Amino acid sequence: MRQNHQAFKQLPPAKSHNTEGKNHRTMKRSFWRFSYTVLTTFCLLGLTGASATEDKIKDLELKIGIVQRFGAQPTAKLQLEPTTGDRLKLKLIQGAKQQILVTQSPVKLETVMQALPKPAIEEVVVLGTYRTYETAEDSAEKWRSQGIEVEIAQPERWQVWAKRDVYSTPLLRRLLFQSLQTKGDKLAYIDTKVLPKVPRVSWVVNGQRYTPNYVEISTTKNVIRLKQGEKLDKSRLYAGKINFQPNAYGTYTLVNQVSLETYLRGVVPNEIGTNAPKASLESQAILARTYALRNLRRFAVDNYQLCADTHCQVYYGLNGTDSKTDKAIATTRGMVLTYNNQLVDALYSSTTGGITASFSDVWNGADRPYLRPVVDAPNNIWNFQKQNLKDEKNFQKFISLQQGFNESTWDTFRWYKETPLNEIIQDLQKFLRAKNSPYAKFKTIQAMAITDRSPSGRILELAVKTDIGIFTLHKDEVRSAFAAPRSTLFYIVPLNKGQTDLWGYAFIGGGLGHGVGLSQTGAQNLAKLGWSSEKILQFYYPGTKIQQLTDEVKF
Numbered sequence: 384m385r386q387n388h389q390a391f392k393q394l395p396p397a398k399s400h401n402t403e404g405k406n407h408r409t410m411k412r413s414f415w416r417f418s419y420t421v422l423t424t425f426c427l428l429g430l431t432g433a434s435a436t437e438d439k440i441k442d443l444e445l446k447i448g449i450v451q452r453f454g455a456q457p458t459a460k461l462q463l464e465p466t467t468g469d470r471l472k473l474k475l476i477q478g479a480k481q482q483i484l485v486t487q488s489p490v491k492l493e494t495v496m497q498a499l500p501k502p503a504i505e506e507v508v509v510l511g512t513y514r515t516y517e518t519a520e521d522s523a524e525k526w527r528s529q530g531i532e533v534e535i536a537q538p539e540r541w542q543v544w545a546k547r548d549v550y551s552t553p554l555l556r557r558l559l560f561q562s563l564q565t566k567g568d569k570l571a572y573i574d575t576k577v578l579p580k581v582p583r584v585s586w587v588v589n590g591q592r593y594t595p596n597y598v599e600i601s602t603t604k605n606v607i608r609l610k611q612g613e614k615l616d617k618s619r620l621y622a623g624k625i626n627f628q629p630n631a632y633g634t635y636t637l638v639n640q641v642s643l644e645t646y647l648r649g650v651v652p653n654e655i656g657t658n659a660p661k662a663s664l665e666s667q668a669i670l671a672r673t674y675a676l677r678n679l680r681r682f683a684v685d686n687y688q689l690c691a692d693t694h695c696q697v698y699y700g701l702n703g704t705d706s707k708t709d710k711a712i713a714t715t716r717g718m719v720l721t722y723n724n725q726l727v728d729a730l731y732s733s734t735t736g737g738i739t740a741s742f743s744d745v746w747n748g749a750d751r752p753y754l755r756p757v758v759d760a761p762n763n764i765w766n767f768q769k770q771n772l773k774d775e776k777n778f779q780k781f782i783s784l785q786q787g788f789n790e791s792t793w794d795t796f797r798w799y800k801e802t803p804l805n806e807i808i809q810d811l812q813k814f815l816r817a818k819n820s821p822y823a824k825f826k827t828i829q830a831m832a833i834t835d836r837s838p839s840g841r842i843l844e845l846a847v848k849t850d851i852g853i854f855t856l857h858k859d860e861v862r863s864a865f866a867a868p869r870s871t872l873f874y875i876v877p878l879n880k881g882q883t884d885l886w887g888y889a890f891i892g893g894g895l896g897h898g899v900g901l902s903q904t905g906a907q908n909l910a911k912l913g914w915s916s917e918k919i920l921q922f923y924y925p926g927t928k929i930q931q932l933t934d935e936v937k938f
Contacts, residue, residue: 454582660910736894772840789905
């Protein structure tokens with residue numbers, strides 16, 4: 384964050400404002416991709432080199448982290464069950480020892496905090512903390528360009544770590560940290576944890592307890608039921624196998640090994656719903672397939688590929704599968720979205736607020752030519768070339784518009800939220816502490832101002848004047864720093880509520896999510912108007928085309 388002392392010369396005075404309103408992905412990825420073809424990736428995954436596209440699709444298996452940090456809570460528990468008439472097969476691995484257990488009964492997993500003979504020390508050099516993987520990846524690439532080997536992790540927020548097997552001793556970590564401080568880096572820090580106890584997971588199988596470090600779970604019918612929650616009342620059914628494995632944070636991850644097309648059965652209905660029109664379902668299926676294949680390295684630090692929530696794509700296994708979404712997946716089988724024979728960065732969000740954003744409007748990194756501002760309407764209702772939204776008057780006029788957009792009838796298309804100053808301060812302090820920012824110690828806010836917008840209207844810089852100085856929030860940081868905004872497409876108005884002092888701010892904006900790429904809401908409207916999936920995707924991703932997954936398609 385950089386200081387901005389000029390931002391407040393023209394700040395309007397605090398005033399009442401009773402306006403009413405209606406109430407997840409990156410750079411060129413040269414490090415990961417090296418222009419590998421799809422065939423190369425299949426080989427890396429240990430698959431056969433079958434030449435037919437159909438065989439590749441059939442054989443491609445993904446690794447999805449369905450429970451990412453089991454053991455972080457001392458009371459956490461899970462239960463694995465076979466379906467009726469089936470049996471669980473458990474391959475328990477502890478060091479060089481292996482044991483195979485078979486049971487028809489449920490298997491319970493319970494967390495036990497194990498005292499150590501002497502406290503263990505876990506330590507990493509954290510080079511940055513970020514809201515999204517996209518921003519973390521851009522940061523990681525910059526560190527690599529400086530000759531520092533790094534890895535991307537997600538203990539809670541996304542972080543870039545100095546690579547642990549390179550900076551493997553306290554001395555090496557401190558030498559790196561000192562060199563960064565010498566260069567003026569104020570955000571890097573050494574995260575040191577002293578652990579008198581560590582979580583171990585106890586497996587209760589047929590009345591006996593086991594504490595393996597790694598377990599492979601399978602069934603004859605290739606379906607496993609997983610129950611979670613205090614009362615084990617949240618149940619989901621997963622196809623394929625499940626692995627229980629340690630992660631980078633001293634806890635454990637349950638990883639679902641599942642075929643690509645079966646994975647999509649658990650994504651499409653949970654991302655866009657089952658009642659969406661046919662063409663929008665097909666568009667979502669193509670994007671979900673493309674996104675999965677483009678992001679296989681996202682959780683390399685933890686030895687799996689994708690998560691099951693909005694940091695990747697929402698995936699609930701076989702829960703919620705539906706004949707309409709299954710048909711859309713089958714109809715588009717093997718289809719991906721490409722630009723110059725490369726898989727696109729298939730970003731999408733719930734609601735754009737009437738205009739899509741460029742990649743660099745939200746995250747750091749190189750723009751993609753197919754991710755650029757598109758007025759989200761079936762007809763030309765706003766001349767973007769003559770009235771781009773970088774201008775504040777144009778922006779506020781645009782936000783005042785309600786009708787004629789693809790999303791006009793949705794609650795999240797436009798929104799208005801008033802937030803008292805004490806809540807804004809608490810949210811900002813929490814955000815700054817997570818970033819290890821020196822400004823986390825501020826006590827009061829004197830004023831806030833949006834100092835830069837992109838042509839699509841997204842906030843690029845928002846300056847905050849406090850009792851200890853001025854700091855600036857950039858791009859997607861704004862959504863992390865405040866509770867009120869549902870996107871970065873908004874403006875703020877100071878409120879005093881009849882008081883002399885500043886009471887708080889009104890956040891007035893539109894959209895839900897980052898706004899880059901397809902609008903799931905907008906796509907449904909276009910489908911209702913008779914647009915095909917191909918036309919919908921070309922509308923939101925100009926210059927792209929739908930291709931079958933072949934050796935010509937590059938990652």
